[in-house]
Amino acid sequence: MGLQPKFSPERRAQAAAFDYIGERYDLAFPHKDGQLAAGEWLIGQLPAGARVLDAGCGTGLPTSRQLLEAGLSVTGIDISEVMLALARQHVPAADLRLLDLTEIDTELGRFDAAVAFFSLLMLPRAQIPAALNRLREVLVPGGLLAVGMVEADVDDVPIDFLGRPVRVTGYPRDELALVMETAGFEVLQTRDLSYAPVSTQVPPEVQLFLYCRRPASP
16 A cells, blocks of 8 residues: 555655655664653543553554553554554554654544654644644644653754764754744643664754643633
8 A cells, every 4th residue: 555645745755755764663772661651641541441542653653552552542643654564563552544644634523632752843833833722733732742752953964873964953951832822722841861772873862842731721
């Protein structure tokens, strides 16, 4: 099955990079403590059966599996067909769809929570507010959002990532919090984690995790 026509050329290029990377992504990033901690935060806030959107689910590890094993209902989306094929092996009980986070809408239904771990950083800054608005709209009032980003003051910069060119974006932490607040989220916590990937093809980084909430009323 080919990529859907609505994918822009830039997003097709990003998808092709992750099709090539495939399972090597989890080999390069085997320890995802920040994601797991954010997942535990969500699990502690949500009732059994709550609906969670994993926006940029990748291979489904560790987040979709963690949330499913905690008794939550998970919908995962990604632009990479190879990543989704791996996710179907790892988390067959999840509802997995080939879909860009810039295209999500309430046709997916409404969610009690969402996660976007290192998927927003694959967008230029000009597109991130609109993507956050879409995430906010699919959340119920009071719904939760956990975001993972790399701390860096860059916008749509090309890099070599595990042997393929990708374009990445980052923010300083205070600026990232402001972006979230401007998009209509309350930032409840900000956590940081110094991370050194196993692969020497990827440099060490500081990961930022923001725990957010859509306000219960406009």
